[in-house]
Structures are given as C-alpha cells and as structure tokens.
Amino acid sequence: MRRKLFALIIVTFLLTGCSPKSEHEIDLSYFYWNGKTYGLDKEDPVEVEVPKENIGEKVGEIHFQVVESDDNDNKQFIQIHNGEITLEVYSIKGEDIDEKISVNHVVYKGEVERVHVDWVDAISWDKKTYYYDREQTALITEQHIHNELGEISFTVTNSEQEDNPQYQLKDGEATFVPEGTTVYSIVDEEVNKYIFAQGKVYKLEE
Known part of the structure; x- marks a missing residue:
C-alpha cells in the first residue's frame, strides 16, 4: 500500500451536491490558513452564519485540489497552494x-x-518521494556514494x-535532512530506486 507523505489529512470533504460557485459542495470542518489552524468551535461545533453586514474585507483565499480515494463513490479534497477549488476568506467586523x-x-x-x-x-527528488531505509543504511556507507545529484x-x-x-514536499525538499545537504547516487544502484544523503539511504516507495 502506498504511504502518504503527510502524516494526516485534516481537511476532508464530501461530495454532497452542487453549489453556485462550483460543481462540488464542500463540508468544511477546519483548515490551515495564514499560519494558523481555523475551525468550528469544538464545544459547540455548529456552523454560525455571519450576517452580511458584519462581513469585512477579503483577506485571502484557501485552495483545494480533488484527489481520488479508494472509494469510487467519494473523493477527498486536500489543501494545496494551487488547487481546483478556491474559497475566499473574509474578516469579520470588530474581530481580529x-x-x-x-x-x-x-x-x-x-x-x-x-x-x-x-x-x-523523506526526501522529494526528481518529482519522486524517497523514504529513509534503515536496512540499506546499515549496509551502505559513504564509500558507496557515486555522483552528486544536487542539494x-x-x-x-x-x-x-x-x-x-x-x-x-516540493522537489528538492526534505522533512528532516538539513537544507544545503548534498544528495548522491549510490554505486551500482539506480537513482530511481535509491539516493543517499546525510549518511542515510532513501528508497523510492512505489
């Protein structure tokens, strides 16, 4: 089973019908925006509508992309910077x-x-995601590194x-390996299977 890079998806949506703004109606519980997590009140998780006269200026947008799930009757939406669905964020008058x-x-x-x-x-490299492989790391040392692939x-x-x-992760980024660390290929191993960085072997997971 393919492992997902992010530890969990907080934003989950259901296809429940049609809306005037898009072909999907989104059931939004909570989301990440402007460096914070926003959501419905945990003690009273009921959607509280803001009167039109209390809505302030537009302060940003939230973007989502549809991705297929294992259930053919449903799809999931995950929050990314450039998505298929955009929701506008507004301030509320008198509120920070x-x-x-x-x-x-x-x-x-x-x-x-x-x-x-x-x-x-994990490391994202050449538009693929590689995960730390403990077993291969125990077998392969810096003596086995080959060409520099980048940083x-x-x-x-x-x-x-x-x-x-x-x-x-975007291409060239890592979850733990420090910025500026050199990424190498490994002798007698294909780059599309293993890479080496910071003394560790990372394996492409199909």
Whole structure:
C-alpha cells in the first residue's frame, strides 16, 4: 500500500451536491490558513452564519485540489497552494483575523487546536518521494556514494511549515535532512530506486 507523505489529512470533504460557485459542495470542518489552524468551535461545533453586514474585507483565499480515494463513490479534497477549488476568506467586523474569520459566511475560530505533525523521514527528488531505509543504511556507507545529484533546498522541521499537516514536499525538499545537504547516487544502484544523503539511504516507495 502506498504511504502518504503527510502524516494526516485534516481537511476532508464530501461530495454532497452542487453549489453556485462550483460543481462540488464542500463540508468544511477546519483548515490551515495564514499560519494558523481555523475551525468550528469544538464545544459547540455548529456552523454560525455571519450576517452580511458584519462581513469585512477579503483577506485571502484557501485552495483545494480533488484527489481520488479508494472509494469510487467519494473523493477527498486536500489543501494545496494551487488547487481546483478556491474559497475566499473574509474578516469579520470588530474581530481580529487571528481570532475569527469568515469563509462561506461561516465563523471559524483561530487556533482551535494546536496541531503536531509526526513527519516521516523523506526526501522529494526528481518529482519522486524517497523514504529513509534503515536496512540499506546499515549496509551502505559513504564509500558507496557515486555522483552528486544536487542539494536539499528546504527542510520542513524547524520551519514555519512544521505544524502544517497539509504541507506537501516540493522537489528538492526534505522533512528532516538539513537544507544545503548534498544528495548522491549510490554505486551500482539506480537513482530511481535509491539516493543517499546525510549518511542515510532513501528508497523510492512505489
């Protein structure tokens, strides 16, 4: 079974019908925006509609993409920067946007729950995702490294994206390997199967 890079998907949506803005109606529980997690009130998780006269200025957007699920009757939506569905975020008059915002005329509270993401040790390279392989690391040392492939361009841990469960690695990024670390090929191993970085072997998982 293919392992997903992100530890969990917080934003889950259901196909429940049609809406004027798109062909999908979205059941939105909570989401990550502007460095914070926003959601319905946990103690009273009922959608509270914001009166039209109380809606302030547009302050941003949330973008989602449809992805196929194992269930043919349903699809999932995951939050990314460039998606197929866009929701507009508005301020609420008299409220700090760090505390409350409006999406689809519904009130969402900021920091409803502090999210901790348990990232797997992975590298995105050449548009593929490689995962730390403990067994191969015990067998392969720096004596087996071959050509330099490039350097890690960004590390998720200890960055502003560390607690963002919707963040997906871009090409050249890693969850733990430090930025600037050189990535190597391995002697007698195909690059589309193994790579080497920071003394560890990473294996492509199909």
